[in-house]
Amino acid sequence: MTATPDLGTQLASPDLLRSVFRRHAAGVAVITARGDGGPVGFTATSLTSVSAEPPLVSFGIGVGASSWPAISETAHVGVHILGEHQQELAGVFAQSGADRFGASTGWREGPEGVPVLDDVLAWLVCRVVARVPAGDHRIVLAEVVLGDPTGAGRPLLYHQGRFGGLRD
Numbered sequence: 001m002t003a004t005p006d007l008g009t010q011l012a013s014p015d016l017l018r019s020v021f022r023r024h025a026a027g028v029a030v031i032t033a034r035g036d037g038g039p040v041g042f043t044a045t046s047l048t049s050v051s052a053e054p055p056l057v058s059f060g061i062g063v064g065a066s067s068w069p070a071i072s073e074t075a076h077v078g079v080h081i082l083g084e085h086q087q088e089l090a091g092v093f094a095q096s097g098a099d100r101f102g103a104s105t106g107w108r109e110g111p112e113g114v115p116v117l118d119d120v121l122a123w124l125v126c127r128v129v130a131r132v133p134a135g136d137h138r139i140v141l142a143e144v145v146l147g148d149p150t151g152a153g154r155p156l157l158y159h160q161g162r163f164g165g166l167r168d
Helices: 012-021 068-073 084-094
Strands: 028-037 038-044 048-051 056-062 075-080 107-108 113-115 122-134 135-149 157-159 162-164
Touching: 028 056, 028 068, 028 084, 028 113, 038 056, 038 084, 048 135, 056 122, 056 162, 068 122, 068 135, 075 113, 075 135, 084 162, 113 122
Parallel strands: none
Antiparallel strands: 028 038, 028 075, 048 056, 056 135, 075 122, 107 113, 122 135, 157 162
C-alpha cells in the first residue's frame, strides 16, 4: 500500500530544497582566503564540525561563486564565526560584487597569509585537505591549524532568508 502524499508535498527541485532550508536556522560564518588578486571571502551557513581527532571542519561553496577560483587552489582558509552585531558584515560577504575587504571591513593578514576578520566570536585558520564534488558545489574539508575562540557576544543566525540573533 502506498501512502497518499499530503497536499503540500512537492517533488524534489532546487526550489523545494531552498524552501526547506529557509526553515533551518543556521549559524553564520565567513570563509576567507588569499587569492591571486587579493583577499576573497564569502558568507557560509554550511559550516560543520566534522571530527575532533583530527580537528576537521567542512563547508560548501558553489563553483560559480566569485571566491571559488581562490578557494579551489589555496592551501589555507580562514573560518570566522560571526556575532549578532555583524549582520551588516554578513550581508557584505553574501552580496555578489560587493567590496568585501573595503574600508568598512576590519581585517588583518593572519597566519599562512589568510585574511582574519576583526571582532568575530571565533576564528580558525585551516589547511585544506580535500575538495569533494557535490552537484554544483564543492564540499571543502579542512584541518584546523590554529584559532581564537575568545570573541565576545552572541552568535548570528540565518533563518527564513534573514540574519538575526537568539531569543531568550
